Amino acid sequence: MDATPDWGHATTLDDIRGSVAIAGIGETAYTKASGRTAREIGAEAAQRAIADCGLEPRDIDGITYNAAFADFDVAAFHEHFGTNHEIWSSPWGGGMSWAGTAPYLAAGAIARGDARHVLNVFPVAWATQRASMTGGPGEVHASQSLKQNLEVPFGWFPQPVYFATIMRRHMIEFGTTSEQFGAIAVAARWNANKNPDAIMHSKVMDLDDYAACAMLADPLRLFDSCLISDGGAAYVTTSLDRARDLPHPPVVVQGIGEGISDSGQHWSQQRAFTSTPQVFSAPPAFAMAELHPSDVNVLAVYDPFTIVTLMQIEDMGFCKKGEGGAFVEGDTLWWKSDGLPCNTHGGLLSHAYVLGIAHVVELVKQIRGTAPAQVSDCEVAVYGGYTGMHASTLILTVDR
Amino acid sequence: MAIKRADFPLPDLADALVGEFFAAAARSELCIPRCGLCDRWCWYPEPVCPVCSGKLAWTATSGRGRLFSWAMVRRAFIPAFADLVPFVTALVALEEDPAVRVVAFIVDVDPEALCAEMPVSVTFRPLRFPTVPDREVIVPMFTPSAS
Numbered sequence: 326m327d328a329t330p331d332w333g334h335a336t337t338l339d340d341i342r343g344s345v346a347i348a349g350i351g352e353t354a355y356t357k358a359s360g361r362t363a364r365e366i367g368a369e370a371a372q373r374a375i376a377d378c379g380l381e382p383r384d385i386d387g388i389t390y391n392a393a394f395a396d397f398d399v400a401a402f403h404e405h406f407g408t409n410h411e412i413w414s415s416p417w418g419g420g421m422s423w424a425g426t427a428p429y430l431a432a433g434a435i436a437r438g439d440a441r442h443v444l445n446v447f448p449v450a451w452a453t454q455r456a457s458m459t460g461g462p463g464e465v466h467a468s469q470s471l472k473q474n475l476e477v478p479f480g481w482f483p484q485p486v487y488f489a490t491i492m493r494r495h496m497i498e499f500g501t502t503s504e505q506f507g508a509i510a511v512a513a514r515w516n517a518n519k520n521p522d523a524i525m526h527s528k529v530m531d532l533d534d535y536a537a538c539a540m541l542a543d544p545l546r547l548f549d550s551c552l553i554s555d556g557g558a559a560y561v562t563t564s565l566d567r568a569r570d571l572p573h574p575p576v577v578v579q580g581i582g583e584g585i586s587d588s589g590q591h592w593s594q595q596r597a598f599t600s601t602p603q604v605f606s607a608p609p610a611f612a613m614a615e616l617h618p619s620d621v622n623v624l625a626v627y628d629p630f631t632i633v634t635l636m637q638i639e640d641m642g643f644c645k646k647g648e649g650g651a652f653v654e655g656d657t658l659w660w661k662s663d664g665l666p667c668n669t670h671g672g673l674l675s676h677a678y679v680l681g682i683a684h685v686v687e688l689v690k691q692i693r694g695t696a697p698a699q700v701s702d703c704e705v706a707v708y709g710g711y712t713g714m715h716a717s718t719l720i721l722t723v724d725r
Numbered sequence: 726m727a728i729k730r731a732d733f734p735l736p737d738l739a740d741a742l743v744g745e746f747f748a749a750a751a752r753s754e755l756c757i758p759r760c761g762l763c764d765r766w767c768w769y770p771e772p773v774c775p776v777c778s779g780k781l782a783w784t785a786t787s788g789r790g791r792l793f794s795w796a797m798v799r800r801a802f803i804p805a806f807a808d809l810v811p812f813v814t815a816l817v818a819l820e821e822d823p824a825v826r827v828v829a830f831i832v833d834v835d836p837e838a839l840c841a842e843m844p845v846s847v848t849f850r851p852l853r854f855p856t857v858p859d860r861e862v863i864v865p866m867f868t869p870s871a872s
Contacts, residue, residue, distance in 0.1 A: 471769050474736040474743045478852060478864065480798055480806055480814040481828040482734075489796035490816060497794065497841040543797040543836075593816055593828055594769060598794070 332596040335605040336583035341432040342613050346568035346575035347560050347721065348442075349378030350686045355524055355556035355677035358452040366557040367397025367448035368405040374559035379572045380442060382406035385561070387440030389418025389427040390447070397446050397557075413439040420447035420680035421627065422583070425710035425717030429581045431562035441563060447682035448557030455553055469590075476593060487592040488630040489545035495599045495632060496544065498647065503544060505650035507535035509631040510548040510674060512658035517671025519660060519698035524552055525675040549631040551673035558682040560689060569724070576692045576706075580614030580720035582606040590714050601633070602716035603640035603709055610718035611642070616705060618642040623691045623700045624665055625684035626709035628672040634658075637709040638665070641718065660698035669698040684708055688721055734805045734854060735862050742770045745783045751863045755847045757825055759784040768825040788847035789870065790817040793826055797836050805854040811836070817845055817867050833868045844870040 351373025353366050375382055382402075390398050399412045413434050418427035424447065431443035476482050481490070495501045514530040517523035530548065539547040568575035584605030588596045597604070611617055618641060626637040635649040643665055644652040657664030670676045670687035677683060688706035690696040710717035738747050749756035758767045762779030774781055795815035801807040813836050816826040831839065832850065845867040853861045 470737075470740060471743070473733065474740055475746070475769060476828050477734045477803075478736045478862075479828045479830055480809070480812055481796075481816075483802050485800075485802065486796050486798055486814060489798075490794045490814075493796060494794035494841075539800070541798075541800040541802075543799065545796065589769070591769060593826055596824065 349561040359555040363396035370559040387443030391419025392416035422710035422712040422715035424681040425719035446559035489542035501650035513674040517675035523671035554677040580610040582610030582718040607641040627711040756783040
């Protein structure tokens with residue numbers, strides 16, 4: 326990796342180390358097609374997160390959600406809870422990369438006095454929508470005109486094909502092997518097998534199963550790919566002082582980073598084709614937290630495909646660029662490992678495809694010590710969010 | 726959000742940004758927008774040069790490049806490709822500027838013989854889909870360069 330890569334940049338963020346904490350989490354069931362709307366799912370996740378904090382709906386005076394998935398916004402909140410109080414809101418929260426930066430928005434709103442308890446919520450009903458052909462991850466991409474005209478007609482679509490091409494280039498540049506990608510898939514499944522909430526909880530998988538599964542877009546196999554799911558989750562951020570008064574031990578936000586690629590939104594044209602903007606996001610987040618990758622007890626990375634896990638592990642500094650393949654071999658990423666337990670809930674690959682919100686909720690459980698696949702002595706947890714040209718890094722710790 | 730053209734996935738020849746790419750292909754030219762002020766190749770197309778705001782002109786290239794990466798697609802993710810799998814879709818880095826990566830089919834080759842940085846050359850072929858009857862569009866595809 327270049328000493329000073331110039332293909333992207335970090336968002337300038339204020340130092341919010343130790344100022345806010347996550348005080349409540351809520352999750353719906355994670356399922357295949359449920360027939361429910363994202364709005365219903367969002368309401369249930371919100372309700373459970375508020376109850377987990379020991380708060381009432383009227384105590385929530387801030388909401389962050391994602392503008393592109395605005396199924397549970399302020400209007401939906403009031404309609405569901407029968408409230409009408411003033412609520413500060415931002416459409417730059419929710420899932421994906423923004424599941425990692427929503428606490429930063431909350432910290433700002435809390436510091437300004439705009440809100441005390443900020444709910445970040447993200448529901449998705451893509452499994453149900455796919456059945457009715459009214460939406461899903463493929464359609465979101467196909468609706469972009471340059472992809473429609475310069476990628477889709479040539480079979481470079483949808484996401485499995487993009488990431489197969491990135492996998493191939495990583496193999497070319499660094500000698501990464503199919504078995505190493507398989508190790509990531511197997512680790513996610515092993516972790517999911519320990520988590521009763523994971524969709525793939527009862528399905529075991531080993532490297533032989535990985536090698537035998539369907540090749541979708543060589544070199545990318547079925548088990549390199551995430552699920553398609555219905556489900557949602559939410560968490561409530563408040564000031565650290567306030568969190569100390571609430572029922573659960575505070576999960577303290579110590580560092581946040583955001584990285585942006587300057588090569589635009591198309592995977593085909595990314596200058597750093599085998600890297601993610603974690604290159605720009607992780608270093609300032611660790612600097613804010615005054616921690617290092619070697620301090621991390623548990624990691625959760627946005628993992629739509631195994632290659633995205635691999636690239637983020639490299640780009641966040643857990644190993645050198647290009648050495649991720651050797652790093653993830655064996656049991657390194659398993660929840661019980663002495664290595665780097667990663668996606669201990671099962672991730673997008675084997676838990677549910679709810680676009681990162683459940684990753685953050687899992688880390689809160691890990692810091693509380695209540696995760697099904699609990700990492701022992703877990704004090705430092707990190708989320709790596711990814712949305713193509715965006716990446717985020719969220720560093721959480723116990724209340725020290 | 727919904728895709729309007731029912732006969733997708735052929736490209737939209739009337740699209741203001743990319744129509745000329747296909748018009749050039751119909752003349753057997755691989756053209757890429759180039760800035761008249763700073764000479765940069767600009768891919769994907771933009772209304773003006775993203776670096777200097779200069780005017781872009783569709784400019785013919787050699788049609789030669791190198792195989793940057795590829796996937797051999799075995800699963801038809803959308804119905805249009807059901808009769809085409811397996812096929813090789815690739816990113817070709819152009820000789821004029823390897824940062825320009827053209828998405829294209831690689832044809833007339835044993836997929837097992839593909840290797841990174843392999844020299845490739847453009848060929849212009851009709852693109853047809855059984856799901857889009859009675860229409861075809863001439864598009865750039867690539868084959869291994871004669872050695």
